[in-house]
Each structure stands twice: as C-alpha cells, then as structure tokens.
Amino acid sequence: FFKDVNSNYVGCNKAFADFLGMTEKNIIGHNDFDLFAKEAAEVYHENDRKILGDKIPIRSEEWTVFPDGSRKLLDTVKVLYTDARGEVLGIMALSRDITEKEEIQEQFRIAKEKAEESDRLKTAFLANMSHEIRTPMNSIIGFSTLLGEDYLTESEKAEYIQHINHSGESL
Numbered sequence: 001f002f003k004d005v006n007s008n009y010v011g012c013n014k015a016f017a018d019f020l021g022m023t024e025k026n027i028i029g030h031n032d033f034d035l036f037a038k039e040a041a042e043v044y045h046e047n048d049r050k051i052l053g054d055k056i057p058i059r060s061e062e063w064t065v066f067p068d069g070s071r072k073l074l075d076t077v078k079v080l081y082t083d084a085r086g087e088v089l090g091i092m093a094l095s096r097d098i099t100e101k102e103e104i105q106e107q108f109r110i111a112k113e114k115a116e117e118s119d120r121l122k123t124a125f126l127a128n129m130s131h132e133i134r135t136p137m138n139s140i141i142g143f144s145t146l147l148g149e150d151y152l153t154e155s156e157k158a159e160y161i162q163h164i165n166h167s168g169e170s171l
Contacts, residue, residue, distance in 0.1 A: 006031075009030055012024050031045070048078070051078050057079040058076075058077070059076070076094070077094050143167075147160050
C-alpha cells in the first residue's frame with residue numbers, strides 16, 4: 001500500500017484490498033483509524049510519524065485484527081517514497097501474512113516442550129526403577145554370598161534364604 005505524508009491511503013494492490021475485504025477505491029482517502037481497530041491504528045500511525053521524521057525504514061511484526069474479526073500476524077516493511085527531486089511523497093509498505101509460519105513455530109515449541117517433559121519423566125522413572133531394582137538385588141547378592149560361608153548355622157541359612165526370597169518377591 002501507499003500513503004501520503006498525512007498517512008492517508010493513496011493506493012494499494014489487490015492483495016491488500018482483498019485482505020481488508022474492500023476495494024482499492026474504498027481504501028483510498030482513508031487512514032488506519034478508518035480501517036483498523038483503534039489500538040492497531042495508533043501503532044501504525046506512530047510508525048508512520050517515526051519513519052517520516054527519522055527517514056529510516058521500519059520493519060515490524062504485529063497481530064492485526066481485520067474488520068471481519070480475523071487475526072493475522074503481519075510482517076511489514078515501511079519505507080519512504082520520493083519524487084524525482086527527492087521530495088518525500090509518502091510511505092510505501094509491503095506486508096506479508098506470516099500467521100501460518102508463526103502457528104507452525106508455536107506447534108514446534110509445544111512439541112519440543114512435551115518432548116523435554118517426556119524426557120525428564122523418563123529419566124526420573126529410570127532413576128526410580130534403578131533404585132527399586134538395585135536395593136533388592138543388593139540384598140539377594142549379599143545374602144547369597146553369605147550362604148557360601150562355612151560357619152553359618154542352619155537357622156542363619158534359613159534366615160538368609162528368607163531374606164533372599166523376600167527380596168526376590170520385592171523385585
């Protein structure tokens with residue numbers, strides 16, 4: 001789209017008009033406050049004043065609410081346009097709808113967070129299982145080793161076997 005130095009639209013392409021659900025003829029002569037919600041129009045107007053004052057191109061990403069109520073994330077670049085003598089005539093802008101790209105990135109972020117949480121849960125589960133296995137195994141190995149000793153009484157052997165059986169059931 002193109003605006004004059006007063007931030008009134010003086011022209012646009014068909015894609016911009018279609019985006020607004022209007023014709024170029026209905027857009028020309030209007031400003032952002034006529035076409036967008038007040039909050040968005042204030043941001044757009046402030047960007048216009050800034051570029052006209054600083055003469056430095058502006059690039060921004062903004063969620064925009066359109067007259068039909070839909071929301072789109074727009075990546076917009078605004079630059080000044082001039083006549084042959086270098087006199088500023090207004091602002092020219094190009095906006096791209098990057099809503100789908102942002103939604104895909106958000107899905108990736110959510111999937112990554114889920115994967116990281118799953119990994120944390122798996123790690124905690126394995127640490128817990130390792131402890132749950134190691135404790136009875138130590139008992140089984142320890143008492144099995146003691147059973148090989150020659151000096152044990154029959155009651156001690158029976159007690160050790162009982163510990164081994166109990167640890168095996170726990171395992």
